[in-house]
Amino acid sequence: xxxxDTLIVGASLAGAAAAKRNVDAGLETVILERKELPRHxxxxxxxxxxxxxxxxxxxxxxxxxxxxxxxxxxxxxxHFPCLIPLSMDFFGGPTPHxxxxxxxxxxxxxxxxxxxxxxxxxxxxxxxxHVIVHARQSGNPVTYKARQVIGADGPSSLVIRSIxxxxxxxxxxFFVGQKFHDIVDCPLDxxxxxxxxxxxxxxxxxxxxxxxxxxxxxGFKRGDNFEARHRQVKQYLExxxxxxxxxxxxxxxxxxxxxxxxxNRYVFGKGNVLITGQATGFLNMIGEGxxxxxxxxxxxxxxxxxxxxxxxxxxxxxxxxxxxxxxRTTDQWNPLKIAFGKPHEADFPQALMKLSWRERGLVLxxxxxxxxxxxxxxxxxxxxxxxxxxLFSAGYSAQRWL
Ligand SMILES: Cc1cc2nc3c(=O)[nH]c(=O)nc-3n(C[C@H](O)[C@H](O)[C@H](O)COP(=O)(O)OP(=O)(O)OC[C@H]3O[C@@H](n4cnc5c(N)ncnc54)[C@H](O)[C@@H]3O)c2cc1C
Numbered sequence: 001x002x003x004x005d006t007l008i009v010g011a012s013l014a015g016a017a018a019a020k021r022n023v024d025a026g027l028e029t030v031i032l033e034r035k036e037l038p039r040h041x042x043x044x045x046x047x048x049x050x051x052x053x054x055x056x057x058x059x060x061x062x063x064x065x066x067x068x069x070x071x072x073x074x075x076x077x078x079h080f081p082c083l084i085p086l087s088m089d090f091f092g093g094p095t096p097h098x099x100x101x102x103x104x105x106x107x108x109x110x111x112x113x114x115x116x117x118x119x120x121x122x123x124x125x126x127x128x129x130h131v132i133v134h135a136r137q138s139g140n141p142v143t144y145k146a147r148q149v150i151g152a153d154g155p156s157s158l159v160i161r162s163i164x165x166x167x168x169x170x171x172x173x174f175f176v177g178q179k180f181h182d183i184v185d186c187p188l189d190x191x192x193x194x195x196x197x198x199x200x201x202x203x204x205x206x207x208x209x210x211x212x213x214x215x216x217x218x219g220f221k222r223g224d225n226f227e228a229r230h231r232q233v234k235q236y237l238e239x240x241x242x243x244x245x246x247x248x249x250x251x252x253x254x255x256x257x258x259x260x261x262x263x264n265r266y267v268f269g270k271g272n273v274l275i276t277g278q279a280t281g282f283l284n285m286i287g288e289g290x291x292x293x294x295x296x297x298x299x300x301x302x303x304x305x306x307x308x309x310x311x312x313x314x315x316x317x318x319x320x321x322x323x324x325x326x327x328r329t330t331d332q333w334n335p336l337k338i339a340f341g342k343p344h345e346a347d348f349p350q351a352l353m354k355l356s357w358r359e360r361g362l363v364l365x366x367x368x369x370x371x372x373x374x375x376x377x378x379x380x381x382x383x384x385x386x387x388x389x390x391l392f393s394a395g396y397s398a399q400r401w402l
Contacts, residue, residue: 004028006304007133007146009121009159011037011108013290014277014297015152019113020058021301027308029113030144032135034120038105042178042252044208044215045098046073046193048284048345051291052095055103058298059110062096066103069211073097074191075346076286080366081198083240084359087189088346094191097210098290123162124149126271148304148314149273152297155257157279163270164402171260172377176204176287177226177253178217181234181245186214188243195286197370201233204258204287207243214245219256219287226253257281261292262333263382266326267402274318276300282325285332285344296325319398327395334387 006022008015011033022029033039045068047055055062064071072094078086108115119137133144151159160167188194190209198205204219216237218229237243260266260281269275276299282292303318310317331343338348352360374380386396 001132001143001145002030003145004030005146006030006148006150006301007032007131007144008113008150008152009133010152010154010277010279011039011115011117012041012104012152012154012277012293013107014279014293014300015150016104016107016111017054017058017294017297018150018152018276018301018304019108019111021298022304023112025305027305029111030146031108031111031113031115032119032121032133032144033115033117035117037108037115037117038101039117041100041104042176042254043098043100043290044193044206044217045100045103045210046076046208046288047095047098048288048291049090049092049095050345051288051294054291054294054298055107058294059107062098062103063106066096066099066106068097068099070190070209071097072191073193073208075193077189077192077194079194079196079198079241080363081200081369082359082362082366084355084363086348086351086355086363087192088348088351090346121151121153121158124159124273126163126273128271131272147272148307150297150300150304151269151273151275151279152277152293152300153279155278156255157275159273160267160275160279163273164267167267167402171257171265171281173222174203174219174256174258175222175224175226175253176217176219176256177230177251178215179230179248179251180210180213180215181248183212183214184244184246186243186245188214188237188241193286196233197367198236199370199373201236202229203373205233206286207237213249214243216245216248219258222255256287258283258287259377259379261329262379264326264330264386264396264400265402266322266400268319268322269315270402272314274300274303274314282329284329292325292329295328296322299325319401323395323398330386330396331390333383334390335383336387336391
Protein backbone atom coordinates (compact mmCIF):
# COMPACT_ATOMS: atom_id res chain seq x y z
CA UNK A 1 0.00 0.00 0.00
CA UNK A 2 1.34 3.41 -1.00
CA UNK A 3 1.05 6.14 1.67
CA UNK A 4 0.84 9.78 0.52
CA ASP A 5 -0.23 13.12 1.93
CA THR A 6 -2.80 13.95 -0.76
CA LEU A 7 -4.36 11.71 -3.37
CA ILE A 8 -6.09 13.41 -6.30
CA VAL A 9 -8.48 11.54 -8.59
CA GLY A 10 -8.50 12.88 -12.18
CA ALA A 11 -5.58 14.26 -14.20
CA SER A 12 -7.49 17.22 -15.59
CA LEU A 13 -7.33 20.96 -15.05
CA ALA A 14 -8.93 20.91 -11.59
CA GLY A 15 -6.59 18.06 -10.62
CA ALA A 16 -3.54 19.94 -11.95
CA ALA A 17 -4.42 23.11 -10.02
CA ALA A 18 -5.07 21.21 -6.78
CA ALA A 19 -1.83 19.27 -7.22
CA LYS A 20 0.20 22.44 -7.82
CA ARG A 21 -0.88 23.93 -4.48
CA ASN A 22 -0.06 20.72 -2.61
CA VAL A 23 3.31 20.16 -4.27
CA ASP A 24 4.26 23.82 -3.70
CA ALA A 25 3.53 23.32 0.01
CA GLY A 26 5.82 20.29 0.10
CA LEU A 27 3.09 17.64 0.39
CA GLU A 28 3.60 14.26 -1.22
CA THR A 29 0.92 14.24 -3.90
CA VAL A 30 -0.20 11.49 -6.27
CA ILE A 31 -2.75 11.91 -9.07
CA LEU A 32 -4.73 8.89 -10.31
CA GLU A 33 -5.97 8.97 -13.92
CA ARG A 34 -8.05 6.16 -15.39
CA LYS A 35 -6.85 6.79 -18.97
CA GLU A 36 -3.38 6.68 -20.46
CA LEU A 37 -1.80 10.16 -20.67
CA PRO A 38 -1.94 12.32 -22.70
CA ARG A 39 -5.64 11.54 -22.76
CA HIS A 40 -8.49 12.80 -24.92
CA UNK A 41 -11.12 15.06 -23.34
CA UNK A 42 -14.31 16.05 -25.15
CA UNK A 43 -14.33 19.86 -25.06
CA UNK A 44 -14.60 22.87 -27.39
CA UNK A 45 -11.45 24.23 -25.76
CA UNK A 46 -12.64 27.85 -25.60
CA UNK A 47 -10.85 29.28 -22.59
CA UNK A 48 -12.17 32.34 -20.75
CA UNK A 49 -9.81 35.26 -20.04
CA UNK A 50 -9.81 34.32 -16.35
CA UNK A 51 -8.85 30.73 -17.16
CA UNK A 52 -6.11 32.00 -19.44
CA UNK A 53 -4.69 34.22 -16.69
CA UNK A 54 -4.73 31.29 -14.26
CA UNK A 55 -2.77 29.06 -16.63
CA UNK A 56 -0.12 31.71 -17.29
CA UNK A 57 0.26 32.69 -13.65
CA UNK A 58 0.45 29.11 -12.38
CA UNK A 59 1.95 27.05 -15.17
CA UNK A 60 3.58 29.56 -17.55
CA UNK A 61 3.02 30.24 -21.27
CA UNK A 62 1.19 27.52 -23.20
CA UNK A 63 3.23 25.44 -25.67
CA UNK A 64 2.04 25.50 -29.32
CA UNK A 65 1.04 21.83 -29.27
CA UNK A 66 -1.55 22.67 -26.59
CA UNK A 67 -3.56 24.70 -29.15
CA UNK A 68 -6.00 23.86 -31.92
CA UNK A 69 -6.35 25.78 -35.18
CA UNK A 70 -7.51 28.60 -35.11
CA UNK A 71 -5.16 29.04 -32.17
CA UNK A 72 -7.34 31.66 -30.48
CA UNK A 73 -10.96 32.66 -30.04
CA UNK A 74 -12.21 36.26 -30.05
CA UNK A 75 -15.47 35.63 -28.24
CA UNK A 76 -18.98 34.27 -28.57
CA UNK A 77 -21.77 34.84 -31.10
CA UNK A 78 -25.33 34.19 -29.98
CA HIS A 79 -27.94 33.24 -32.58
CA PHE A 80 -31.71 33.38 -32.23
CA PRO A 81 -34.79 32.26 -34.18
CA CYS A 82 -35.22 35.95 -35.24
CA LEU A 83 -31.83 35.54 -37.01
CA ILE A 84 -30.26 38.62 -35.39
CA PRO A 85 -26.67 37.66 -34.48
CA LEU A 86 -25.11 39.05 -31.31
CA SER A 87 -21.30 38.92 -31.24
CA MET A 88 -19.35 39.64 -28.07
CA ASP A 89 -15.57 39.85 -27.77
CA PHE A 90 -13.88 38.60 -24.62
CA PHE A 91 -12.69 41.33 -22.29
CA GLY A 92 -8.96 41.75 -22.77
CA GLY A 93 -8.76 40.25 -26.26
CA PRO A 94 -8.70 36.75 -27.77
CA THR A 95 -7.92 33.68 -25.66
CA PRO A 96 -6.19 30.40 -26.59
CA HIS A 97 -8.18 27.61 -28.23
CA UNK A 98 -7.03 24.68 -26.10
CA UNK A 99 -6.28 21.20 -27.36
CA UNK A 100 -7.29 19.41 -24.19
CA UNK A 101 -5.26 16.30 -24.83
CA UNK A 102 -2.06 18.32 -24.65
CA UNK A 103 -3.01 21.35 -22.52
CA UNK A 104 -4.16 19.14 -19.65
CA UNK A 105 -1.10 16.91 -19.86
CA UNK A 106 1.15 19.98 -19.91
CA UNK A 107 -0.58 21.43 -16.80
CA UNK A 108 -0.39 18.08 -15.01
CA UNK A 109 3.35 17.82 -15.70
CA UNK A 110 3.90 21.44 -14.61
CA UNK A 111 2.11 20.72 -11.31
CA UNK A 112 5.08 18.59 -10.26
CA UNK A 113 2.88 15.81 -8.82
CA UNK A 114 3.49 12.11 -9.36
CA UNK A 115 0.93 10.73 -11.80
CA UNK A 116 -0.35 7.16 -11.96
CA UNK A 117 -2.22 6.86 -15.25
CA UNK A 118 -4.27 3.86 -16.37
CA UNK A 119 -5.31 3.77 -12.71
CA UNK A 120 -9.05 3.96 -11.98
CA UNK A 121 -10.46 5.04 -8.67
CA UNK A 122 -12.91 2.38 -7.44
CA UNK A 123 -13.88 3.33 -3.89
CA UNK A 124 -12.73 4.68 -0.52
CA UNK A 125 -13.12 4.43 3.25
CA UNK A 126 -12.66 7.53 5.38
CA UNK A 127 -11.22 6.49 8.78
CA UNK A 128 -11.17 9.99 10.28
CA UNK A 129 -7.39 10.53 10.36
CA HIS A 130 -6.72 8.90 6.98
CA VAL A 131 -8.53 7.63 3.89
CA ILE A 132 -8.01 4.25 2.21
CA VAL A 133 -8.49 4.41 -1.54
CA HIS A 134 -9.07 1.38 -3.75
CA ALA A 135 -8.11 1.59 -7.41
CA ARG A 136 -7.33 -0.63 -10.37
CA GLN A 137 -4.05 -0.13 -12.21
CA SER A 138 -4.11 -1.69 -15.68
CA GLY A 139 -6.79 -3.99 -14.27
CA ASN A 140 -4.93 -4.99 -11.06
CA PRO A 141 -6.13 -3.88 -7.62
CA VAL A 142 -3.98 -1.24 -5.86
CA THR A 143 -4.50 0.50 -2.54
CA TYR A 144 -3.44 3.94 -1.31
CA LYS A 145 -3.51 5.55 2.10
CA ALA A 146 -3.86 9.34 2.11
CA ARG A 147 -4.50 12.03 4.66
CA GLN A 148 -6.88 13.76 2.24
CA VAL A 149 -8.48 12.82 -1.07
CA ILE A 150 -9.51 15.34 -3.73
CA GLY A 151 -12.07 14.16 -6.27
CA ALA A 152 -11.37 16.04 -9.54
CA ASP A 153 -12.92 13.32 -11.65
CA GLY A 154 -15.43 15.32 -13.68
CA PRO A 155 -19.22 15.26 -14.05
CA SER A 156 -19.84 11.52 -13.58
CA SER A 157 -17.63 11.48 -10.47
CA LEU A 158 -17.15 8.09 -8.84
CA VAL A 159 -15.64 9.84 -5.82
CA ILE A 160 -19.01 11.57 -5.25
CA ARG A 161 -20.82 8.26 -5.65
CA SER A 162 -18.58 6.70 -3.01
CA ILE A 163 -19.60 9.31 -0.41
CA UNK A 164 -23.12 10.18 -1.61
CA UNK A 165 -24.40 7.10 -3.48
CA UNK A 166 -27.81 8.66 -4.19
CA UNK A 167 -26.51 11.96 -5.57
CA UNK A 168 -26.71 11.07 -9.30
CA UNK A 169 -30.46 10.43 -8.85
CA UNK A 170 -30.98 13.89 -7.36
CA UNK A 171 -30.02 15.95 -10.42
CA UNK A 172 -31.15 16.02 -14.06
CA UNK A 173 -28.62 14.60 -16.55
CA PHE A 174 -27.97 15.86 -20.04
CA PHE A 175 -26.20 14.37 -23.02
CA VAL A 176 -23.94 16.48 -25.20
CA GLY A 177 -22.64 15.16 -28.48
CA GLN A 178 -20.66 16.60 -31.34
CA LYS A 179 -19.77 15.62 -34.90
CA PHE A 180 -16.76 16.78 -36.90
CA HIS A 181 -17.53 17.75 -40.51
CA ASP A 182 -15.42 18.57 -43.52
CA ILE A 183 -16.46 22.03 -44.72
CA VAL A 184 -18.02 22.67 -48.13
CA ASP A 185 -18.97 26.24 -47.27
CA CYS A 186 -19.24 27.88 -43.84
CA PRO A 187 -20.03 31.59 -43.43
CA LEU A 188 -19.91 31.34 -39.58
CA ASP A 189 -16.92 33.41 -38.41
CA UNK A 190 -14.20 30.89 -37.33
CA UNK A 191 -12.89 33.38 -34.76
CA UNK A 192 -16.04 32.97 -32.62
CA UNK A 193 -17.79 30.22 -30.69
CA UNK A 194 -21.40 30.10 -31.98
CA UNK A 195 -24.33 29.29 -29.69
CA UNK A 196 -28.05 29.03 -30.55
CA UNK A 197 -30.80 30.19 -28.21
CA UNK A 198 -33.38 28.18 -30.12
CA UNK A 199 -35.89 26.04 -28.22
CA UNK A 200 -36.61 23.81 -31.23
CA UNK A 201 -32.94 22.90 -31.64
CA UNK A 202 -32.41 21.68 -28.07
CA UNK A 203 -31.05 22.70 -24.67
CA UNK A 204 -27.56 23.41 -25.92
CA UNK A 205 -26.63 23.90 -29.58
CA UNK A 206 -23.25 25.07 -30.77
CA UNK A 207 -20.81 25.15 -33.68
CA UNK A 208 -17.22 26.25 -34.18
CA UNK A 209 -14.18 25.72 -36.37
CA UNK A 210 -11.38 23.34 -35.39
CA UNK A 211 -8.35 22.17 -37.34
CA UNK A 212 -9.99 22.81 -40.75
CA UNK A 213 -13.27 21.14 -39.84
CA UNK A 214 -16.56 22.39 -38.40
CA UNK A 215 -17.97 20.98 -35.19
CA UNK A 216 -21.74 20.77 -34.81
CA UNK A 217 -22.83 20.01 -31.26
CA UNK A 218 -26.15 19.33 -29.61
CA GLY A 219 -27.15 18.98 -25.96
CA PHE A 220 -30.42 17.65 -24.61
CA LYS A 221 -32.01 15.83 -21.70
CA ARG A 222 -30.67 12.30 -21.47
CA GLY A 223 -32.79 9.76 -23.31
CA ASP A 224 -33.34 11.70 -26.55
CA ASN A 225 -31.88 10.70 -29.92
CA PHE A 226 -28.46 12.13 -30.82
CA GLU A 227 -28.70 11.26 -34.54
CA ALA A 228 -32.07 12.94 -35.00
CA ARG A 229 -31.08 16.00 -32.98
CA HIS A 230 -27.86 16.44 -34.91
CA ARG A 231 -29.53 15.97 -38.31
CA GLN A 232 -32.07 18.65 -37.44
CA VAL A 233 -29.37 21.17 -36.40
CA LYS A 234 -27.25 20.47 -39.48
CA GLN A 235 -30.29 21.09 -41.68
CA TYR A 236 -31.14 24.27 -39.78
CA LEU A 237 -27.58 25.60 -40.26
CA GLU A 238 -27.87 24.88 -43.96
CA UNK A 239 -31.30 26.51 -44.32
CA UNK A 240 -30.75 29.59 -42.16
CA UNK A 241 -27.00 30.19 -42.19
CA UNK A 242 -25.98 28.71 -45.55
CA UNK A 243 -23.56 26.33 -43.79
CA UNK A 244 -22.84 23.41 -46.10
CA UNK A 245 -21.03 20.52 -44.50
CA UNK A 246 -19.85 17.16 -45.78
CA UNK A 247 -20.74 13.96 -43.96
CA UNK A 248 -19.15 13.72 -40.53
CA UNK A 249 -16.12 11.51 -39.97
CA UNK A 250 -15.97 11.36 -36.18
CA UNK A 251 -18.40 11.87 -33.36
CA UNK A 252 -18.34 11.77 -29.58
CA UNK A 253 -20.58 12.48 -26.62
CA UNK A 254 -20.86 12.31 -22.85
CA UNK A 255 -23.16 12.84 -19.87
CA UNK A 256 -23.20 16.30 -18.28
CA UNK A 257 -24.34 17.55 -14.86
CA UNK A 258 -25.57 20.93 -16.10
CA UNK A 259 -27.66 22.65 -13.41
CA UNK A 260 -26.14 22.72 -9.89
CA UNK A 261 -24.39 26.07 -10.37
CA UNK A 262 -27.64 27.73 -11.49
CA UNK A 263 -29.36 26.87 -8.23
CA ASN A 264 -26.40 26.83 -5.80
CA ARG A 265 -26.55 23.04 -5.27
CA TYR A 266 -22.85 22.20 -5.23
CA VAL A 267 -21.20 19.08 -3.78
CA PHE A 268 -17.99 19.80 -1.88
CA GLY A 269 -17.44 16.46 -0.17
CA LYS A 270 -17.49 14.90 3.27
CA GLY A 271 -14.85 14.40 6.00
CA ASN A 272 -11.40 14.10 4.45
CA VAL A 273 -12.74 13.88 0.92
CA LEU A 274 -13.03 17.11 -1.08
CA ILE A 275 -14.80 17.40 -4.43
CA THR A 276 -13.65 19.97 -6.95
CA GLY A 277 -13.96 21.09 -10.60
CA GLN A 278 -17.00 20.16 -12.65
CA ALA A 279 -17.73 17.23 -10.32
CA THR A 280 -18.97 19.80 -7.76
CA GLY A 281 -21.34 21.29 -10.33
CA PHE A 282 -19.20 24.29 -11.30
CA LEU A 283 -20.09 25.42 -14.84
CA ASN A 284 -20.12 28.96 -16.15
CA MET A 285 -22.53 30.42 -18.71
CA ILE A 286 -22.50 28.59 -22.10
CA GLY A 287 -20.93 25.54 -20.44
CA GLU A 288 -17.50 27.14 -19.89
CA GLY A 289 -16.05 24.96 -17.17
CA UNK A 290 -12.28 25.23 -17.45
CA UNK A 291 -11.79 28.47 -15.52
CA UNK A 292 -13.93 27.36 -12.56
CA UNK A 293 -12.27 23.92 -12.66
CA UNK A 294 -8.85 25.58 -12.37
CA UNK A 295 -9.86 27.99 -9.63
CA UNK A 296 -11.88 25.53 -7.56
CA UNK A 297 -9.07 22.98 -7.91
CA UNK A 298 -6.56 25.49 -6.59
CA UNK A 299 -8.89 26.35 -3.69
CA UNK A 300 -9.31 22.65 -2.80
CA UNK A 301 -5.52 22.30 -2.82
CA UNK A 302 -5.10 25.39 -0.64
CA UNK A 303 -7.77 24.16 1.77
CA UNK A 304 -5.75 20.97 2.35
CA UNK A 305 -2.62 23.02 3.05
CA UNK A 306 -4.42 25.52 5.30
CA UNK A 307 -6.23 22.80 7.26
CA UNK A 308 -2.88 21.19 8.08
CA UNK A 309 -1.21 24.45 9.03
CA UNK A 310 -4.06 25.52 11.29
CA UNK A 311 -5.06 22.07 12.57
CA UNK A 312 -8.66 22.64 11.41
CA UNK A 313 -11.10 20.22 9.70
CA UNK A 314 -10.47 20.36 5.96
CA UNK A 315 -14.18 20.55 5.07
CA UNK A 316 -14.58 23.64 7.22
CA UNK A 317 -11.62 25.33 5.49
CA UNK A 318 -12.73 24.34 2.01
CA UNK A 319 -16.32 25.50 2.41
CA UNK A 320 -15.18 28.86 3.74
CA UNK A 321 -12.60 29.33 0.98
CA UNK A 322 -14.76 28.12 -1.92
CA UNK A 323 -17.51 30.71 -1.23
CA UNK A 324 -15.80 33.23 -3.55
CA UNK A 325 -15.87 30.80 -6.49
CA UNK A 326 -19.51 29.94 -5.78
CA UNK A 327 -20.36 33.64 -5.80
CA ARG A 328 -18.58 34.20 -9.09
CA THR A 329 -20.14 31.17 -10.82
CA THR A 330 -23.70 31.48 -9.53
CA ASP A 331 -23.72 35.25 -10.20
CA GLN A 332 -23.44 34.36 -13.89
CA TRP A 333 -26.95 32.89 -13.75
CA ASN A 334 -28.43 35.59 -11.53
CA PRO A 335 -30.79 37.74 -13.67
CA LEU A 336 -30.19 40.83 -11.50
CA LYS A 337 -26.42 40.48 -11.85
CA ILE A 338 -26.77 39.95 -15.61
CA ALA A 339 -28.94 43.08 -15.95
CA PHE A 340 -27.03 45.40 -13.60
CA GLY A 341 -23.56 43.90 -13.07
CA LYS A 342 -20.92 42.37 -15.31
CA PRO A 343 -20.74 38.73 -14.22
CA HIS A 344 -19.55 37.45 -17.63
CA GLU A 345 -16.27 37.82 -19.47
CA ALA A 346 -17.84 39.24 -22.62
CA ASP A 347 -20.16 42.24 -22.62
CA PHE A 348 -23.69 40.99 -23.28
CA PRO A 349 -25.52 44.21 -22.21
CA GLN A 350 -23.29 46.33 -24.47
CA ALA A 351 -23.86 44.02 -27.47
CA LEU A 352 -27.60 44.21 -26.83
CA MET A 353 -27.56 48.01 -26.62
CA LYS A 354 -25.96 48.20 -30.09
CA LEU A 355 -29.20 46.80 -31.55
CA SER A 356 -32.27 48.88 -32.39
CA TRP A 357 -35.18 48.85 -29.91
CA ARG A 358 -37.11 46.50 -32.17
CA GLU A 359 -34.18 44.08 -32.48
CA ARG A 360 -33.63 44.12 -28.71
CA GLY A 361 -37.26 43.22 -28.21
CA LEU A 362 -36.99 40.27 -30.63
CA VAL A 363 -33.78 38.99 -29.05
CA LEU A 364 -35.16 39.20 -25.51
CA UNK A 365 -38.39 37.48 -26.61
CA UNK A 366 -36.37 34.64 -28.18
CA UNK A 367 -34.20 34.32 -25.06
CA UNK A 368 -37.29 34.08 -22.88
CA UNK A 369 -38.80 31.38 -25.13
CA UNK A 370 -35.52 29.48 -24.92
CA UNK A 371 -35.49 29.66 -21.10
CA UNK A 372 -39.01 28.15 -21.02
CA UNK A 373 -37.38 24.96 -22.32
CA UNK A 374 -35.85 24.54 -18.86
CA UNK A 375 -39.18 25.00 -17.05
CA UNK A 376 -39.55 21.29 -16.26
CA UNK A 377 -36.45 21.40 -14.03
CA UNK A 378 -38.09 24.00 -11.75
CA UNK A 379 -34.97 26.14 -11.68
CA UNK A 380 -36.74 29.45 -12.39
CA UNK A 381 -38.21 29.95 -8.92
CA UNK A 382 -34.98 28.90 -7.22
CA UNK A 383 -32.94 31.30 -9.36
CA UNK A 384 -35.37 34.13 -8.55
CA UNK A 385 -35.23 33.35 -4.81
CA UNK A 386 -31.42 33.21 -4.85
CA UNK A 387 -31.25 36.51 -6.76
CA UNK A 388 -33.47 38.11 -4.09
CA UNK A 389 -31.36 36.75 -1.22
CA UNK A 390 -28.17 37.86 -2.96
CA LEU A 391 -29.40 41.48 -2.80
CA PHE A 392 -28.94 41.38 0.95
CA SER A 393 -25.88 39.16 1.35
CA ALA A 394 -22.33 38.92 0.10
CA GLY A 395 -22.76 35.40 -1.30
CA TYR A 396 -24.95 32.31 -1.56
CA SER A 397 -26.07 30.09 1.30
CA ALA A 398 -23.71 27.21 2.19
CA GLN A 399 -26.72 25.32 3.56
CA ARG A 400 -27.72 24.21 0.05
CA TRP A 401 -24.37 22.45 -0.51
CA LEU A 402 -23.66 18.77 -0.01
C1 LIG B 1 -18.76 19.02 -25.52
C2 LIG B 1 -18.17 19.86 -24.44
C3 LIG B 1 -17.64 21.09 -24.77
C4 LIG B 1 -17.07 21.88 -23.78
N1 LIG B 1 -16.52 23.07 -24.14
C5 LIG B 1 -15.93 23.85 -23.23
C6 LIG B 1 -15.27 25.05 -23.60
O1 LIG B 1 -15.22 25.41 -24.77
N2 LIG B 1 -14.70 25.79 -22.63
C7 LIG B 1 -14.74 25.41 -21.32
O2 LIG B 1 -14.19 26.12 -20.46
N3 LIG B 1 -15.35 24.27 -20.93
C8 LIG B 1 -15.94 23.48 -21.85
N4 LIG B 1 -16.51 22.30 -21.47
C9 LIG B 1 -16.52 21.95 -20.05
C10 LIG B 1 -15.13 21.49 -19.61
O3 LIG B 1 -14.66 20.50 -20.50
C11 LIG B 1 -15.19 20.93 -18.18
O4 LIG B 1 -15.95 21.79 -17.37
C12 LIG B 1 -13.80 20.80 -17.57
O5 LIG B 1 -13.00 19.94 -18.33
C13 LIG B 1 -13.92 20.25 -16.16
O6 LIG B 1 -12.64 20.00 -15.68
P1 LIG B 1 -12.39 19.03 -14.47
O7 LIG B 1 -10.95 19.16 -14.18
O8 LIG B 1 -13.34 19.33 -13.38
O9 LIG B 1 -12.75 17.56 -14.96
P2 LIG B 1 -12.62 16.73 -16.38
O10 LIG B 1 -12.03 17.65 -17.37
O11 LIG B 1 -13.95 16.18 -16.61
O12 LIG B 1 -11.58 15.63 -16.01
C14 LIG B 1 -11.81 14.59 -15.11
C15 LIG B 1 -10.64 13.62 -15.21
O13 LIG B 1 -10.88 12.57 -14.27
C16 LIG B 1 -10.62 11.33 -14.91
N5 LIG B 1 -11.41 10.31 -14.23
C17 LIG B 1 -12.75 10.17 -14.24
N6 LIG B 1 -13.11 9.13 -13.50
C18 LIG B 1 -11.98 8.60 -12.98
C19 LIG B 1 -11.70 7.49 -12.14
N7 LIG B 1 -12.69 6.69 -11.65
N8 LIG B 1 -10.42 7.23 -11.80
C20 LIG B 1 -9.40 8.02 -12.27
N9 LIG B 1 -9.62 9.07 -13.10
C21 LIG B 1 -10.89 9.36 -13.44
C22 LIG B 1 -11.03 11.56 -16.35
O14 LIG B 1 -10.47 10.61 -17.26
C23 LIG B 1 -10.50 12.97 -16.58
O15 LIG B 1 -9.16 12.99 -16.98
C24 LIG B 1 -17.07 21.46 -22.42
C25 LIG B 1 -17.61 20.21 -22.09
C26 LIG B 1 -18.14 19.41 -23.09
C27 LIG B 1 -18.68 18.07 -22.71
